[in-house]
Amino acid sequence: MVAAACGRTEVIVAPGAVCGNGRLEFTEGCDDGDLDDTNACTIDCQVARTVQQFYDYRSASSHTGLEQVGESRIYLFADARSGRLSLVLTHGIDFDTTGLAQPRSTVKMDVAGLPVGVFLEVIDDTASELFLGGPGLAFGRWGFDRNSDGGALGPLPFPGNWKVTVTPRFTAGITTWGWVRDDGTRRALDMTKPITIEAQTAASQCRTSCTIPRCGDGVFDAGEVCDDGNTSDGDRCSADCRRLQ
DSSP, X not given: OEEEEETTEEEEEXXXXXXXXXXXXXXXXXXXXXXXXXXXXXXXXXXXXXXXXXXXOBTTBOOSSOOOTTEEEEEEEEOTTTOOEEEEEEESOOHHHHOOOOOOEEEEEEEEOOOTTOEEEXXXXXXXXXXXXXXXXXXXXXXXXXXXXXXEEEEEOSSOOEEEEXXXXXXXXXXXXXXXXXXXXXXXXXXXXXEEEEEOSSOOSSOTTSOOOOTTSSOOOTTOSOOOSSOOSSSSBOTTSSOBO
């Protein structure tokens, strides 16, 4: 994963969670490096298998476990079985299930650069709040209180070359904006600036740690769908790190 500031745009490349790769990622309760249900870790790593299950829409809200009062969050989610990648946007938190009161809020977001084939995988509340525009465009126009709001867009080609930019406008009720990394940590975002999520099919020649990227080193690099620390087939991640098995 690479994260860097580039002018007025945040540029972040990040994987989602992949069950069976031996890395404990933020949506997982365990990951012992295989999909053998006889071991201590369950076959699904205790992670939702689809973005719809992960979003868990009910009580007019998302229930991913990542929601926060007064905060908008943006992150990528990967289906643990297929590796299907989705862009998730959430704002605020649900009062009915948490007892935490989200104030009356208004959020607008313009999403540009969506690859061909991306559609609305999760619509939170009504189609008038998150909808597709022209080619590569989607628009969020949310108004809410005492609950959360948001949605999910996908599938994003993975691996693939694309660059999606989300431009926010926070009018009321939201005081912070954050990107959630694949390990569950949060990176604060400037509420007045867009964020660009960029995917690349080829890794750089040298990491920021001055090590050379290679398949099988246990580090998730651009161009890889998985990296379980070896170059063997038959263990959920292919020998070339390009396919889930």
